[in-house]
Amino acid sequence: MYTLEMQKSIEAVEATRQARLNADLKRMTADEKENLLKKFHPDYKEEGFSILKIGANKGDKVPTELADLLQANSRLKGVKINLSKVDYDTDVLIIGGGGAGASAAIEANEGGAKVTIVTKLRMGDANTMMAEGGIQAADKANDSPAIHYLDALGGGHYANTPELLRKLVMEGPAAVKWLNELGVMFDKAPDGTMITTHGGGTSRKRMHAAKDYSGAEIMRVLRDEVINRGIEIIDFTAAIELIKDTEGKIAGAVLMNMETNQILIARAKTVVIATGGAGRLHYQGFPTSNHYGATADGLILGYRAGVPLLYADTLQYHPTGAAFPSQIFGALVTEKVRSLGAQLVNRDGVAFMNPLETRDVSAASIIRECKERNNGIETQEGLGVWLDTPMIELLHGEGTIEKRIPGMLRMFMKYGIDIRKVPILVYPTLHYQNGGLKINANGMTCVQNLFVAGEAVGGIHGRNRLMGNSLLDIIVFGRNAGQQASKACKDVKLKTLTLQHVKDFENEMKNAGIKSNKVSPLLLPTYTHRNK
Ligand code: MEZ
Numbered sequence: 001m002y003t004l005e006m007q008k009s010i011e012a013v014e015a016t017r018q019a020r021l022n023a024d025l026k027r028m029t030a031d032e033k034e035n036l037l038k039k040f041h042p043d044y045k046e047e048g049f050s051i052l053k054i055g056a057n058k059g060d061k062v063p064t065e066l067a068d069l070l071q072a073n074s075r076l077k078g079v080k081i082n083l084s085k086v087d088y089d090t091d092v093l094i095i096g097g098g099g100a101g102a103s104a105a106i107e108a109n110e111g112g113a114k115v116t117i118v119t120k121l122r123m124g125d126a127n128t129m130m131a132e133g134g135i136q137a138a139d140k141a142n143d144s145p146a147i148h149y150l151d152a153l154g155g156g157h158y159a160n161t162p163e164l165l166r167k168l169v170m171e172g173p174a175a176v177k178w179l180n181e182l183g184v185m186f187d188k189a190p191d192g193t194m195i196t197t198h199g200g201g202t203s204r205k206r207m208h209a210a211k212d213y214s215g216a217e218i219m220r221v222l223r224d225e226v227i228n229r230g231i232e233i234i235d236f237t238a239a240i241e242l243i244k245d246t247e248g249k250i251a252g253a254v255l256m257n258m259e260t261n262q263i264l265i266a267r268a269k270t271v272v273i274a275t276g277g278a279g280r281l282h283y284q285g286f287p288t289s290n291h292y293g294a295t296a297d298g299l300i301l302g303y304r305a306g307v308p309l310l311y312a313d314t315l316q317y318h319p320t321g322a323a324f325p326s327q328i329f330g331a332l333v334t335e336k337v338r339s340l341g342a343q344l345v346n347r348d349g350v351a352f353m354n355p356l357e358t359r360d361v362s363a364a365s366i367i368r369e370c371k372e373r374n375n376g377i378e379t380q381e382g383l384g385v386w387l388d389t390p391m392i393e394l395l396h397g398e399g400t401i402e403k404r405i406p407g408m409l410r411m412f413m414k415y416g417i418d419i420r421k422v423p424i425l426v427y428p429t430l431h432y433q434n435g436g437l438k439i440n441a442n443g444m445t446c447v448q449n450l451f452v453a454g455e456a457v458g459g460i461h462g463r464n465r466l467m468g469n470s471l472l473d474i475i476v477f478g479r480n481a482g483q484q485a486s487k488a489c490k491d492v493k494l495k496t497l498t499l500q501h502v503k504d505f506e507n508e509m510k511n512a513g514i515k516s517n518k519v520s521p522l523l524l525p526t527y528t529h530r531n532k
Contacts, residue, residue, distance in 0.1 A: 156462020
């Protein structure tokens, strides 16, 4: 499968492998990291960003592709909507059928509310399903939420919203316990204790996993629980605008059937946005590890309704996206591969960094190795460096790869690459939006009774998220949003429904001289704009 040139480079990797096995690879200093990020991390490439002209973040920079959607036309422009003809009436409307939405639904249902999930694809078609390496929680004797807090704060460049980060780490152990009791099959030692590993930037082993399909396993259980509880699911139906009442409270959403384009009205006392990320916007032309539906829809809906964004200018490029073969270009190669000891190695067999630096630093370091130092390996799609997977079995024994990362083994084996025997080529891939809609510790936005959970939230992870803190945040903040929403809906008396905020936003665009030929939310990727 590998080209002759790749095979020659593999010989160099093999030649240095034995010596590298016990090498203690130096960590970068804070200054080295800062300089590296400024020069090579895509977040620092000014040409990838635009300044918003309207809305709560007027004057702030966000990725150009996102700015274009935030400042685009509503799908309702010129469409007559009858808000008094209500198709769905519910207490808690959850937009999004991934892990955060499912967790919110379960808790809202537990709280006695009538719950409706609306999802533009199927229940479970979401980034949660694609998560591989695991979920962090400080539940071991040598660990504590305070240490977890410090790790995440350092990784997030000290920009994390303190009360959100506090909630994340304090409720981490209970979140893993909840999942375990619901039936998630975590990896366990023969005595029943959870097996935990390191991730980039963690000072303790607190990554709990279900092999390398942790997200799929978690989503399997959450989806079953939602279905078993009889929670209403409206699938293949997107939310295309939020609805408020004349007092400015959230009051539901305008929905669109994805197959027929039929417009439907959902009236709700509370709404939870759980729409996930934005990888399919392919910022700066990067490939993505994200699910097909990751098009930032929730950010568009929330922003039009007046909710500010926090850190929308920071994205996570997962250091190890598959760089070869083309069929899996950009697919996630879990960080667990590095947790198990595989090193990042250049064309000449040199391990150029400690493999467990934080993700932003690791991604920038790979980009530097390829673009500045010219030590990358050419592929059909661009460049890559080696991730030396055969080291794993040398370090932990034969059979470890099959046992701990079977998904990786199969993904590459399909293309004739046996990762137990040969290294694989990787390059950063767009993986996560660190920023999103601003919430308070109760999960509520500045719009009364509008909650957000999961990847659509900004602030929890500061300017860079650590591995495994996303599966944790969808559970902690998903459950929290569901609990808070079910509590809040008990006192809600909705007034007349209105889309005045959509009209106001349209006027703001006109006054700012913005003429857009785009409509948003995008809902599905277009694939006309990807460049290398
Ligand atoms: O949290 C993540 O993004 C994660 C666990 C990814 C991975 O490398 O497996």
